[in-house]
Amino acid sequence: MADFTLTAEPFLGRFEQHYDDVKLREIYDVAVVSAAIPLRKLTAAKKAVRAAFGVDLPEVGLSALSQDSAMRILRLGTDQAFVVFPRAQQDTGAEPHIADLLGGVFYTTDQSDVWVTLELSGAGARRALERICPLNLAPDAFGIGAVARTSMEHLGTVIIRTCDDSFLLMSASSSAHSFLHAIETSIANTA
């Protein structure tokens, strides 16, 4: 019946910009699935994660890469984790995929469209983040793999350290432009 097809649009139009010692880009092809651990099912959940990803469910505040490095599991709370992984722009099958992988143990919700994801990298990344991120991002306090939710310029943000000088920043997709503006301003102000 349908004569119409819908084309997905990245929230920030695949933004990418290089500055002196900083690079900022939208990671537009990323799937995010939240996985909630049912009450009193932590053991089963841990087992499911191990089986699905070949790694242990990380502790709260940490993330782990799956054995094949294809997926990153973020433990955001006692009973909540996010699974973040690449996907095709039009692909909408992230949630059932993860639900299957986890053997139905978790309550899964597709969060791909809730978040806009930016990667901020380069030697000046921390210097720029200093202007908007209240967390201590020193390597001994927030090492590689660390994840936290906080607020930057009035916007809720998930921050993940992926390398020494590379961070993934996730914020609400509806305010993607304001979020980008906040990060860009930080880069400009510290250039």
Add this chain to the structure above:
Amino acid sequence: MIINHPLLGPRDAAEFVYLGDAALIDRPDPEAENADEKFYEYGYLRDNPAGEHQELWYHEQGDRSWLVVTRDTLTHEITSVKLARDEAKKRGRDK
């Protein structure tokens, strides 16, 4: 202020939303005989102590956990931070 989250470590209190006395966990039994009196006290009367105060904070810009924070209302010193869920269970709220 800094709240030392039991799972996440020290965080600026600005990430949290304050509710009030941790006695708000103790919602009265609606079936009790004097439920209206109990709910009135629960809803409205507060010890409001000058000194140690157990209170509820919600980590809205964080892991969305409700915390029971023990804080001195004269000095603002925080002596204990617990997950409210654990505290609620301890008080028998999980039946």
Add this chain to the structure above:
Amino acid sequence: MSQQTHRISGGLIDRSSTLGFTFNGKPMQGHPGDTLASALLANGQRLVGRGFKYHRPRGIFTAGSEEPNALIELRSAPHQEPNTRATVTELFDGLTATSQNHRGPLEFDFMAVTDLLYPFLSIGFYYKTFMWPKAFWEKIYEPIIRSSAGLGSLSMQEDPDTYDKGFLHCDLLVIGAGPAGLAAALTAARSGAQVILADEDHRAGGRLNAETYDIDGISGTEWAAQTLAELSAMDNVRLMVRTTVYGAYDHGVYGALERCTDHLASSDGKPRQVLWRIYSKRALLTAGATERPIAFGNNDRPGIMLAGAVRTYVNRYGVTPGKQVAIFTNNDDGWRTATDLAAKGVYISAVIDARDIEPPATVAGAAVYMGSSVVDTAGRRGLHSITLASGERIESDCLAISGGWSPNVHLTCHQRGKPQWRDDINAFVPGGTLPAGMQVAGAANGALSLGAALRDGADCAARTLADLGIKSKASKAPTASDEAHRSSAYWHVPESRPRAWLDMQNDVTVKDIKQSYKEGFRSVEHLKRYTTLGMATDQGKTSNIPALAIMAECTGKTIPETGTTIFRPPYTPIPMGALAGRARSKDFRPYRLTPSHKWAENNGATFVETGNWLRAQWFARPGEKGWRDSVDREVEMTHASVGICDVTTLGKIDIQGKDTAEFLNHVYTNAFLKLPVGKVRYGLMLREDGIAYDDGTTARLGENHFVMTTTTANAVLVFRRLEFARQCLWPGLDVHLISTTDGWAQFAVAGPNSRNLLSKIVDAPFDLSNEAFPFMACSELTICGGTPARLFRISFSGEMAYEIAVPARFGNAMMGALMEAGKEYDAVPYGTEALGVMRIEKGHAAGNELNGQTTALNLGLGGFVSKKKDCIGKTLSLRPELNRDDAIRLVGFKPVDHSQTLLAGSHFITKGETANMANDQGWMTSVAYSPTFGHSIGLGFIKRGHERKGEIIRVVNPARNIEVEAEIVSPHFYDPEGGLQRG
């Protein structure tokens, strides 16, 4: 160079380049490294401003942030900065400065006449008069007072500069980079601790830059430079100059202001200042001490300065404030000014020491007066001579006064600290409970000699390291001699007859303190408030202690018995722009955009702020004369065929878990246990106090999977409350919440052709028929050839309607697709105004009705409060006064004369009764012009409304001076039977 009449050799200025600036339009010159004050003095400019109350000539009094007098307007509009201290303003090329608070030229201020009226302007005179005639206060007296008050002016134009904020973390924050701070930072940094060293000056080193002391065998200035170089090279140290730590907040949080471009002619697009929030594990206050004056007659003339400041100008800036300098001291340190100046070849006319002791030093060529004092001075616009108690006059164009040093305890008072008096140094030192994690070292802690300050700084740092478990790497503390700093408790010259000034900026004199005592304002707080002592921009940094001492004299008590002065943040004033950071204009708060925002922009939408969201308010078409035309059309076309509205802003909460239905039963007033999969139910939430809180629909997508919608305004708040219910009230339930508001682009498709439209985009074999997908059905499905979607058969408009959701990234395309599919039905996009009109026509409550003051009963939703089960708010909703017979009820209103307009906010008065609040019957909450009915309609709360249908009521709006009559009707104007939405 020729005009720099007072420039002498030496100093830490760069003579290789010259900077031009103007003062009151007069061109002058200085050098990099100068402050505006040092440059003014170098140019021989002593008179720089006028006093606040009596408009007396005033000059530069200090060399630092404690300056009470030398306040100028810096730069010009719109960059104009009032009340700027010349003593901390770094000179830059092209600087313009203007003096403040005078009428006519600075030299001939007409307002100086007030000085003659001083007997009638004693403290508190304004509390005792200006009461009659009453009307004169606001019309005459107060405007006069106001225009004389204040010093500088704002440009009244938008601040053109930008500001930023930032967050820093450290093991040890060292506040003040003088000798103690440097010694401490060095000790901590060498041991590997993360150290922030902040100093308000542009050149770290503190008094070392202004003195001629030696440390470890080299000059103190050189030692400071070497130490700073070492610290700068360490990556565990952040050295922050031009940075004032202005406040100590709870749990080791400090506020700091970094001035990034204030020393430049232009900020060049960069933030002018950065406001830092510093999270420290420990802090060390090494803020030094402030010299205080001695009060005597006419001690406020330009040319009279603190002795340490005179030394600073000579040693650091290579400027002598005078050519015949006299010194008046009560302590040994004052003599240092004499010897330093003499060494530089400045002529010292006299040294007057209030103490009758052996002179502590010899000063070549100077007359020495021990046990003497200065009782008066002369010189109209600057000092000419001083008069001693003996009556002797001494020619002098600069008088350096030293009344001893007060430790800078300010930050120790920001929480519960209460300074304590030390008789041995005649000063308050930090006391009481210091901010947690704070220590104090050096002069700020009463260690007034250089040797002691260095030792104290290093020791404190070592203790802090131990406390933090960082192994201290032994390094030898720097050493210096312990110079003499004996002082005496000598605060003012009692023999002096003319007015003797204490608070130079607020013009408070010794006599004023005595009068305050006499009138009963004796506690320190009363004294401060009655005389305004210490309330000026310098916060009494130089005046508080002498004033306290004089009050102690009056009461016969000791100084500590009389009281202490507690300082509040900020340490020095902080620009509002910096406190606000980036949050101004459009950046005040983030924007949330709906998924179809771009489409709406391209299709004539006018947007409206709804919380942080921007929503399409209406979509204008060519030829429409005003918003009403567009809105009427959108309503009519929706009713007639089909309309589409982006409703993504409604909160969406994904709720999963095997106990979800039970959980919903707790939080909603109505029952949810038996809601079948594939169905949607309207739900009403109360606050625990029984007042209606929020409403929305909840769909059951699976046995354990629900999707709740909330109002746009309450999305975050409802989520918070649900988490509270889940974690704190019913932690035994298996329920999990996650917000998906931003994840789904959701559109209302409303109107008789909504089904026809949707049938063109849903993928087969989904059956949209009324039988298969009736009112309040919901389903997951795919559309447009495989895009996952959620479909809800719900209606806010009263029409047959759906809400369809797709992943947000498809939202913009979806709006286009819906419009394209709707083309044949003349589908219309509608905005929030049309949405509002239709919901009023249908009688749905929204924010104006769910305003936190109304109950389910008031809203006509009493039936939604289940009698069979408990829910949040139920018990307290049963309280008697919330259930009175004459409780207000939500009803509809239509004007008796259909041409008249109803206005929201009007009140209802029963016909025949006087319009006053005693007769108030309720108020109109929401109104709209209904194109459907061709007249204005309204919703409102009125007492016993449900029993008053048909009554004609007065709708009064005295604020708008309008009154109309309206008939009370059912709130459900449109399709009251609900046939359309089911159809």
Add this chain to the structure above:
Amino acid sequence: MTILEKYSYPNPETLKKQHLKGAIMRYSAFEILKQGLSGNKGWKPVWREPEPKAEYDVIIVGGGGHGLSTAYYLSKVFGMRNIAVLEKGWLGSGNIGRNTTIIRSNYMMPGNQPFYEFSLKLWEGLEQDFNYNAMVSQRSILNLFHSDPQRDAFVRRANAMILSGADAELADEAQLRRELPFLDFDNARFPIKGGLYQRRGGTVRHDAVAWGYARGADSRGVDIIQNCEVTGFDIENGVCTGVQSSKGRIRAKKVAVCVAGSSSRVMSLAGMRLPIESHVLQAFVTEGLKPTLPGVITFGAGHFYVSQSDKGGLVFGGDIDGYNTYAQRGNLPVVEDVAEGGMAIMPMIGRARLLRSWGGVMDMSMDGSPFIDKTHIDGLYFNGGWCYGGFKATPASGYCYAHLLANDTPHPVAKEMRLDRFKRGHIIDEKGQGNQPNLH
């Protein structure tokens, strides 16, 4: 007839005719001249420093604005003389000494409006009444609105005010552009669409209010005893017979508590729990500036209100910090939040500098409205729950409390301010925030 007219209360015009009696020095321009010519040596103490007597008819606990005005009106209007005010610190050291000095009666609910309008009327005659210039300045108060729903709520409020006999005036954007051109009309995140003026609102020199009331009460024989902390109540068989204090036991026929932020602490000494939490409200002042702002302005889309004092400082504030505290200090997030609100509506204040900040402990009630009531203990009375609005209420609070103490019946304009109202379900919630004090 408005509600106010219906209730009888002394007309400020008649009040002011009752001049001060006794030995007190009358303040006037003449006296200033006289004293000025004799070297300002003849000024007398404004109040005595008495030791407590063994017994009083009424003991007022708390020498802040409300306590002092209660004493003043008890002695002046209700003819009682044997009164003591016990103050833990120095008189006027409560929130009367640390507020943002605003007076207004722009309230909406019937339980509040007549009371605050009564208060505003008393302010209007206060200085002539107590012969002290407290600089009551009716410079106007303006509440800006930024959206249609906000406008609707303000229209409702404006009408309620007018129907209660108060003044209210709606201004549209064009008018505000003319009157306040420095507001950000063109680039604001939340556009200014109009405002609600109360022209009779304004500011008062807060300390002077305490001093004026203290002077007036003292001159009528009221003992104001400073540095006297109440440490307990003598309660026998459900009757309060006096207090224990740091200056010993003092008997009283009636004990009237009005201790604002310390309400819960003090009433707990009588075994009572209150519908009150203590929170801190921060306030701020900038350096002195030449005339900048005409009246009080409040920002409807952020947390900011501001006025300019007679001394030239911009006095401003915003929300309470939001957590229970008895410490008179706040924290940074609120400071910055308030400044953000300020810069959002008037970006011309960017280069004005914040000079001082301070915090006051507020007795935040469960519906944002106060209490003036008897307690279940005979002879013990309570006045509190003023939230951050106690200053403007000072005259009416004192007057109505005095009325209650003198007659044992509530003053008509304060009759809803009862402690049992929550049990009955009679909520006076202007903001619609419910039983969470930090939201009011």
